[in-house]
Amino acid sequence: MPTSATTGGLIPSPREGFLAPDFTLDLIGGGQVTLSELRGDVVLINLWTSWCPPCRSEMPAIQQVYEANRERGLKILAVNMTYQDSESAAVEFTRDHGLTFPVLLDRTGAVGYKYQLRSLPTTFFVDRQGVIQQVILGGPMSEVTLQTALETLLSEEP
Amino acid sequence: MFPVLQLGPLALQLPGLLTLLGIWVGINLIEREAPRRKLPAGTLSNMVFFSLLGGIAGARLGYALGFVEVYAKDPLGLISLNPHTLAPFEGAVVALIVALIYGQRRHLPLYPTLDAFTPGLASIAIFLGLANISSGDAFGAPTKVPWAIDLWGASRHPSQIYETIAAALIFLVIQRLKSRSPFPGFIFTLWILLTSIGRLFFEAFRGDSVLIFDGLRSAQVVSLVFAVGAMLGFHLLARRQHSADAS
Numbered sequence: 001m002p003t004s005a006t007t008g009g010l011i012p013s014p015r016e017g018f019l020a021p022d023f024t025l026d027l028i029g030g031g032q033v034t035l036s037e038l039r040g041d042v043v044l045i046n047l048w049t050s051w052c053p054p055c056r057s058e059m060p061a062i063q064q065v066y067e068a069n070r071e072r073g074l075k076i077l078a079v080n081m082t083y084q085d086s087e088s089a090a091v092e093f094t095r096d097h098g099l100t101f102p103v104l105l106d107r108t109g110a111v112g113y114k115y116q117l118r119s120l121p122t123t124f125f126v127d128r129q130g131v132i133q134q135v136i137l138g139g140p141m142s143e144v145t146l147q148t149a150l151e152t153l154l155s156e157e158p
Numbered sequence: 159m160f161p162v163l164q165l166g167p168l169a170l171q172l173p174g175l176l177t178l179l180g181i182w183v184g185i186n187l188i189e190r191e192a193p194r195r196k197l198p199a200g201t202l203s204n205m206v207f208f209s210l211l212g213g214i215a216g217a218r219l220g221y222a223l224g225f226v227e228v229y230a231k232d233p234l235g236l237i238s239l240n241p242h243t244l245a246p247f248e249g250a251v252v253a254l255i256v257a258l259i260y261g262q263r264r265h266l267p268l269y270p271t272l273d274a275f276t277p278g279l280a281s282i283a284i285f286l287g288l289a290n291i292s293s294g295d296a297f298g299a300p301t302k303v304p305w306a307i308d309l310w311g312a313s314r315h316p317s318q319i320y321e322t323i324a325a326a327l328i329f330l331v332i333q334r335l336k337s338r339s340p341f342p343g344f345i346f347t348l349w350i351l352l353t354s355i356g357r358l359f360f361e362a363f364r365g366d367s368v369l370i371f372d373g374l375r376s377a378q379v380v381s382l383v384f385a386v387g388a389m390l391g392f393h394l395l396a397r398r399q400h401s402a403d404a405s
Contacts, residue, residue, distance in 0.1 A: 013311035015294065017366065118162040119169045136242055137161060138169060144235030145243055148225040 014115040016135060020045070020126045021114040025079065025104040028094055033077060033102055036130065041075045042153045043126040044146075047112065049081050050089040052120040058140035059097050065146045066101045072154045073128070076101035081117065083109040127153045159294035159309065173293040174241065180285025181210070184278035191277050191336070195270040202274060205260050209253040216252025220245035269343035269395070276345045277336060280329040283353065287322030296321065299365040315363040324356040341399035343391070351388035357381040 012021040020043070024034040035043065046062060048055035059078075066076045080090040082105045094103045106112055115124065123141065125134040134149050163170040185206050192199040221243050222229045222236055229235055235243075261271060290296040298307075298315030306313040331352060336345050358381040361367060367375040 011311040015310055018310060119171075134242065136240075137171060141240070142232075142235055142238060144225075144228055144232050145238070145240050147228045148221070148243060151225055151228065 023111045028103045041073045043075045045124040046078045048121045049085040050093040054139035055121040061143045079104045082107045161293045173289040176289040180282040184282040188278035191274045195274040209257040212256030213249040213253030217244035217249025220248025272346035276349045280332045283325040290318040317363045320360050328352045343395045347391045354381040354385035
């Protein structure tokens with residue numbers, strides 16, 4: 001991302017060049033995750049529901065990319081839009097697909113609202129400084145799309 | 159901003175749709191303008207078609223060249239409908255090269271061809287402005303003017319609207335003057351000049367400018383170069399016409 005005249009990653013907003021809006025959510029299986037505590041890692045935030053076909057299709061690719069890159073500092077936050085879904089369906093989907101990355105539950109829609117969710121799935125690629133570097137509306141994303149979008153971010157020094 | 163148009167289960171990406179609509183309108187205007195310049199409309203349409211095709215292929219290959227290892231593992235990844243895996247600059251260069259080669263092979267005269275393309279290009283600029291309104295791209299700098307819009311965490315200049323209005327006005331000027339060209343290349347050069355001046359002015363209200371040399375907005379530098387080039391072009395083309403008339 002080139003240097004911008006006015007953004008500089010300081011204002012939280014869900015678009016390229018801006019600081020990723022912070023959130024804290026419950027995890028499936030217990031515990032919580034706060035986005036800002038992951039500063040220093042590359043974070044892929046995927047907003048999804050269990051009933052959305054492209055969300056379902058791209059999850060295996062996300063799992064593959066996670067396994068290939070987690071040692072390089074990749075964190076994945078799969079945020080289930082639970083207010084449009086059901087918690088039990090999200091849990092079942094996670095278990096059936098053997099997802100090993102954190103799956104978060106947005107029960108109130110707060111994250112969907114902060115990230116101006118307009119299309120499912122929507123994926124945000126956040127660099128080590130917490131700045132969004134790419135947004136992909138819709139899906140499904142292939143492994144190649146995911147890997148190339150992450151490659152530059154992962155190769156930056158922590 | 160309305161980046162997605164939801165039609166039942168279909169989520170259509172409005173910026174892409176508006177861009178495609180702009181290209182379609184642009185091609186239609188080029189086909190209508192071609193006979194006025196004594197050019198075959200079908201040949202110009204084919205030129206656009208092959209340029210677009212070459213541009214898309216170039217953009218995908220340009221992108222893949224940056225990630226050779228990833229694409230080597232999955233070469234089929236080159237064939238994808240995903241617009242995020244395209245490199246726009248490389249695509250534009252390839253599209254231009256394809257257009258030049260095609261034009262030369264079909265013996266299309268350069269300046270009348272550029273003039274025939276101009277109404278189409280001017281209309282595409284309007285649709286690109288609308289696409290930016292829809293996506294929130296090309297956003298404005300923070301401001302307190304009464305007509306500011308809330309976008310991306312701040313009150314901002316509606317720079318997308320400024321640029322769309324500017325493109326529409328330029329289109330009207332082009333439509334008005336296209337039949338009164340004093341020499342071949344006039345309309346195209348005029349469009350370059352007006353567009354450059356427009357960008358030079360409205361870039362000042364943008365909030366996403368790329369800065370170079372510690373504070374200069376790169377788009378303004380490029381616009382200035384194009385504006386000077388267009389004025390020089392006017393001078394040279396007029397002199398060329400004068401010489402042709404004299405002989």
